[in-house]
Each structure stands twice: as C-alpha cells, then as structure tokens.
Amino acid sequence: MPATNRRITFARSPRGLPTPADFGADEAPIPVPGPGQFLSRTVYLSLDPYYRNVMKNSPIYAERLAPGDVMIGETVAQVLESHHPGFAVGDHVAVRNGWQQFALSTGEGVRRLDPAVAPLSTALGVLGMPGLTGWAGMVHLGEPLPGQTVVVSACTGPVGSTAGQVARKMGARVVGVAGSVEKCDYAVRELGYAACVNYKDGDLAAKLKDACPRGIDVYFDNAGGETLATVLRQLALGARVVLCGMIEAYSMDEPPPGPPLGSVVGARASLKGLVVYDHLHRFAEMNRVVSGWIREGSFRYREDVTEGLACAPEAFCRLMRGGNFGKALVKVAPESL
C-alpha cells in the first residue's frame, strides 16, 4: 500500500473544450476512517460529460468546485478498512470517491456490488447512472411501440447503447447516430440496430431519411445541435423526443440557440426533458432486467479504459471531444488486492 493518496484536482473552469491544464495534481496522506466510516481504494473512475458542467460551477448542480479541490466523480472501489456495519473489508462498492486513489465514506449513497451479477465496471456504465438514464428515458419518456422507428444519438456510449438496446427489446426498429465508421459497424453488428448513420460523413438529413423512411417516432437525444435540428424535421406524427444530454452545450459559456420548433408543431410531437435523478426509484428494476440480459448475452456494452489516474485529465478531454468509443473509464488500481 502506497504511503500517500494521489489526487487530481480542479484548477479552473475550462474555456470551451477542457484541456489538461484545467486540472492539477497533488498528494495527501491516506485518510483514516472514523466511527461509522470506511476507507476504500479506487479501482475504476468513471468519466462523464456532466463533469464539464460541474466545472462551470453552474447553478444547476449542487456541487461546487474551488481551485485545489479534488475533482468529483463516481467510482468503483474496494473497502480497505471499515468502521461501518454495512461494509466489510474486501467488499466492492460504487461510491463517489472522486479523482483520487483513496477516500472515506459514511456509506451514504453507496451501493454494494456483486461481481457475480455483472463485471464491476458496469456499475459505472450500463448498470449505473448512464444505464438508468437510457432505461428511464426510453421506457418512461420515449415509450416506443413495437415496429416504431427509434433514433438514438451517441448510440454506442453507455446511455445511448442502453436506450437503443432497450428500444430494440421493446420491439422497435432502432437507428443509431454515431461519429465514426467503427462505431456504426459496432452499433449494427453488436447492438442489433437496424442501421447506423455516421454524422461526420455529411448529409445527415438524407442518410436519416433513407434509414427512417416512415419518419422518426422516438428520438433519444444525447447530442443537441445540428443532429437534433435535423431529426426534428423528420418526426412522425405524435413523435416523442427525449432531451437528455446536450453535451455540445456543456463546453459553451452561453447556451446556443435551439432548433426551429415549427416541425414539432406539425408533427404534434412532444419534447421531454430527462433528469436521471427523478428515476432513482427505478434503479433496482433496471439493474435486475439489464444484468439478466447481459448474463444471457443479449445486451452488449463497450468500455474505453484508460490506465492510470494520472491520465484521467487527458482521457476526460478526449471524451469531451467525442474521441472515446464506449463508456469512458480510468483504471486506477487492480480490482482486488
């Protein structure tokens, strides 16, 4: 066990896309758990686009970061020392350790993980908050009917791949939107989508029209911007649009204008804002169903793992540029000692 706790800190609010210079690094003593606390060792650090918004110190997030603070973030960790009756040494947990090797917890908001249910890292992806986002957004807001056409953007990421595969399980025809040939191939071959359009390849409107000849009944939006505007012009009557992440806007100081809404009226469509925290009561159900699909092999996911905490800033910047392929994770330490 190392003598110190290496940590990645917040240095400043990025301008536009984040750069590694927006982060700092330091070392601190490994903390000692008090009564009712446990100490854990970070195994996986989750990289999620919403961290960019937290770095804005935007009022919509409860968390605030001052320069020098440890970056916030979800992690999978292993309990090293425990004065908490609910957590034993060796237990694996999903806990918000942030971007550091070791952290204390009171157990609040911590989930115990069973490696027999699914690989530990999925607790940060398809069986974590991203998965719940895709599940709740599709099942409860998108509500696709069998045979309807569902479009999902960022369709190979943990949110999009959950939303898309859930829609497929509900009997819908799923068309993905992604940013590379490799992602599109994967979406069709592994995720079971009927088609996938590479938005970087030009003429998104025509390609979507080819893939969705009867119009788009449900759109799960992880993109905003031009992709959203293009989809809105191809909505089927009564369409539902789930507004989830507007990742593009996270790196902007001023919110960009939105898409023209005339076609929303023409289609009698609904646009619905999704915030995953409203759906925490659905977590157990999502976990039970999706982990069953994972074990039977009918639900796929992909991870983009960076080795070593020191590389987390660069990996996060790559994520915000759309350079990842699958759930962005940093492996901080081996799963078990």
Add this chain to the structure above:
Amino acid sequence: MPATNRRITFARSPRGLPTPADFGADEAPIPVPGPGQFLSRTVYLSLDPYYRNVMKNSPIYAERLAPGDVMIGETVAQVLESHHPGFAVGDHVAVRNGWQQFALSTGEGVRRLDPAVAPLSTALGVLGMPGLTGWAGMVHLGEPLPGQTVVVSACTGPVGSTAGQVARKMGARVVGVAGSVEKCDYAVRELGYAACVNYKDGDLAAKLKDACPRGIDVYFDNAGGETLATVLRQLALGARVVLCGMIEAYSMDEPPPGPPLGSVVGARASLKGLVVYDHLHRFAEMNRVVSGWIREGSFRYREDVTEGLACAPEAFCRLMRGGNFGKALVKVAPESL
C-alpha cells in the same frame, strides 16, 4: 342584391410581413347553385394568422394558391338560395367562403349557427377554430392544476383569451403576455387574469419573474421567438409548454432558430405541438361549455371589426403586425337582409 361578386384574390407570396400589394381584387358573376348546393352571402370574414403560411404555399397546408385565386378563409354567411336539404334560405352558417361576397357550398364542413346560442361572429372566434385551439391546447395538453401558474401569450386574441379563461376556470392563476397597456388592462379587468405583462415595455424576464414567483407551470405559446425563450428559463418543475402559433415565423422564409433547450431538461418539462385539426371531435363539447359561460357572463371576448371587404387586405396586414386588439374580422354585409 348586387349584380356581381366582388372578390379579393391572392397576387403573390409576401416577402416578410404581408402588404396590400400581395393581394388583388376582381369581380365575377354571382354563381348559381347546382343540385345539392347552396349559395350564401358572406357576412363576416375571419382573418387568421395561418393565412400568411398558406400564402407561402408551404407544404404543411393542403391548400395551394395560384395568382388570381380567391383568398381562402373562414366566414359566417347567410343562405340565399338552396338546393341542399340541410340548409334553408335565411339560415346562418359557418362556411369557408373565402374573401368574397358570395360563394357556393356543398354543405361539406359547414356548421349551422343558432343566433340564440351566441352572437354569430363568435363562430369565427371563441366558438370557432381559434376557441377550439385554446380549449384543446389548455385542457388536453397544458393540463393546469388548481393553483398552478399559467402564462398565455397573445393573451387577448381569440386563441389566447380562450386558453387563459379556460385555465382560470380550471382553478389556475393566469398571467397574460400582450403587446400594449390597453391589452394588459383588458386582460386583467375583463378576462380575470391575475396579471399581464406588456412585452413591448422591456425586461420581460424580470416582469415575468415578478408575476410568476413560483415559476411557470404551463405556458401556452402563441408567439415563439424571444417570449418563448424567456418563458423557458422560468419553467417550474414538470412544466408543460403548448406550442401553438409561431406567428413571428409565419412571415419568415427560413424558420428561425429556436430557444435554447437546456432549461427544458432542467425543469423536466414537456413541449407539445398543437394542431387544432386533431381535436375536431371536441368541438361540440367546447361549444356547449364556452357558450354557456358567455351567456352567463363569466367568459369575455373582444372583436376587432373592419368594415367592408375592400379593406380586408389592409386589416390582414395590420393583424400580422400585431396591430389588432381582439379577434380580427371583416364585416362584409349585414347579418340579415
């Protein structure tokens, strides 16, 4: 009875706001009804903003206009001669005669009007398609709960005043948005709104915030543009936004960008497109309820009547500039001969 039928015709698609030069005028023989037809004399011509979109020859409307065609439009008329078993001489009807003194009808889509139920002109306003738009949009899409805050733009027009007064009847607290002091005074004094904001008076955001301290639960949008963007930043959790007319956009060739949608996500709000034709089956119920309120004096409406068919083009242009106050009508002839 005059010897000829005076008519206002379509001359060309306007550029931006319409001008009288976008219309023509001619005279034609008074048509003679064949078997199953009736001839009627136009009494009131309705002026509605959607005509501007029809003049675009936009694909979202079924109607097409060629230069020289009689302008389309809803009217109240009186039957002069009938070979139709359902309509007798002297009957008053709501019929799409267009911008002309006389027209034939097969009776399709025609409503017989009873002057004892409500004044005839209301068939083009609060008891016509505008009223149904406000009714259906508020009752079935906006769904305000008692005590909730409802904002309505263009709040003294036939759509807005119906939407707002229906919301008041449903127990909501209604805040209007209108374009003059006179309209705002009328909205509070006559329509029973809790408050009304003059958007031409500057700082709409601050004035709305004063009028809606707990946020906006339902917004009935007749405006689009900056008003919509401002309201979206003040939505209460779970808010519903009814997208009805985007009148501003009707006079534009390219759809303008829409409002930023980030606050829609934050509020977990829904934006819903409203097309009145989906709600025709609710017409009889709306008519029964609203005409009862009119007769008992608990529901008000206002009309902006221009005398003479020849003045219809100028009156329509004034409507599109927001210069009307109340339902825009042209009185073409006396109600009864």
